[in-house]
Amino acid sequence: MYDTIVESAFRRDVVQGLSASQKTLSSKYFYNAAGDELFRQIMACPEYYLSRAEEQLLRDHSAAMVRACAKRLGYFDIVELGAGDGSKTVHLLREALQQGCIHQYIPIDIPASSVDYLLHTLAPQLPGLAIEGIVGEYLPALDQALTASQRPKLVLFLGATIGNLLPAEAWAFCWQLRERLRPGNLLLVGFDLKKDPATILAAYNDQAGLTSAFNLNLLQHINDELGGNFEVGAFAHYPVCDPATGACKSYLISQCAQRVTLDDGTAFEFAPGEAIYMEVSQKYSVAEIEELGRTARFLSVHTFFDAQQRFVDVLWQRG
Numbered sequence: 001m002y003d004t005i006v007e008s009a010f011r012r013d014v015v016q017g018l019s020a021s022q023k024t025l026s027s028k029y030f031y032n033a034a035g036d037e038l039f040r041q042i043m044a045c046p047e048y049y050l051s052r053a054e055e056q057l058l059r060d061h062s063a064a065m066v067r068a069c070a071k072r073l074g075y076f077d078i079v080e081l082g083a084g085d086g087s088k089t090v091h092l093l094r095e096a097l098q099q100g101c102i103h104q105y106i107p108i109d110i111p112a113s114s115v116d117y118l119l120h121t122l123a124p125q126l127p128g129l130a131i132e133g134i135v136g137e138y139l140p141a142l143d144q145a146l147t148a149s150q151r152p153k154l155v156l157f158l159g160a161t162i163g164n165l166l167p168a169e170a171w172a173f174c175w176q177l178r179e180r181l182r183p184g185n186l187l188l189v190g191f192d193l194k195k196d197p198a199t200i201l202a203a204y205n206d207q208a209g210l211t212s213a214f215n216l217n218l219l220q221h222i223n224d225e226l227g228g229n230f231e232v233g234a235f236a237h238y239p240v241c242d243p244a245t246g247a248c249k250s251y252l253i254s255q256c257a258q259r260v261t262l263d264d265g266t267a268f269e270f271a272p273g274e275a276i277y278m279e280v281s282q283k284y285s286v287a288e289i290e291e292l293g294r295t296a297r298f299l300s301v302h303t304f305f306d307a308q309q310r311f312v313d314v315l316w317q318r319g
């Protein structure tokens, strides 16, 4: 049932996106089983500093984070939006277990394969922790997690995933999160900070071609699930970084004039050099993050930096 809804939403979004004057595909469809595996490889590649920075941050600050949460929430559940492989979250969960303040961990993600992978890899590392995954979209799945128990919640949104929204969308998303959370609940959000644009651009244009393969995999995903006939090699990955706005955007560029169809006969024409807008990875200054939290009406509890000040996890409280 869920798979059917997901398939029809995927088709609707692909048709809408590729019919727009600026063709676009939603980055949430990057993450099928192949996309998950590619993202795990990206996280380990030398240019993609984000994961290493946030992992170090979590290693260094998990104890303080958990103390800050336990002080405000007592005994609580951790809900994670877009949990991925949970390889960084494990530090926080281990610490919460040690401090005896966590009841349950509820990871949320779209692909069932991702949630299964996470359950199989995390459970043996965290004996005694109750883990209940939810396959679904952020907000409906969060509603499910919030209504499942009255216990206080810490909601995680890590990995600079908030950067996959443009700033106005990020604000709207934070506002929607705030409306759902109960007074006193906490939100921990990971942001990638503005820095040398060459460093940022390299992270999305790695030498091994993993980010390119990750973007192109979405065309293959369309071929596999919607009966598309994309010639994947006829598109090229093209990232650009604007240091003024902090937006690093990825495009796929059509290498020739081509026509692509889906199994229901829907057709899309591509001119040579035409771009499909794939994803934004928005970078923030600390002041912009503070402004975002304030205008979404969260109270700032603490800002945790990695040692090289490349990345922050901010802890906000719903007032």
Ligand SMILES: C[S@@+](CC[C@H](N)C(=O)[O-])C[C@H]1O[C@@H](n2cnc3c(N)ncnc32)[C@H](O)[C@@H]1O
Residues within 6 Å of the ligand: 027, 028, 031, 081, 082, 083, 084, 085, 086, 088, 108, 109, 110, 111, 114, 136, 137, 138, 139, 157, 158, 159, 160, 161
């Ligand atoms: C950039 S990855 C980050 C993964 C992990 N949080 C980390 O820090 O390594 C984004 C994750 O969010 C998930 N995701 C993207 N859009 C989503 C949505 N609308 N609802 C639920 N999960 C989503 C993806 O499947 C993916 O696992």
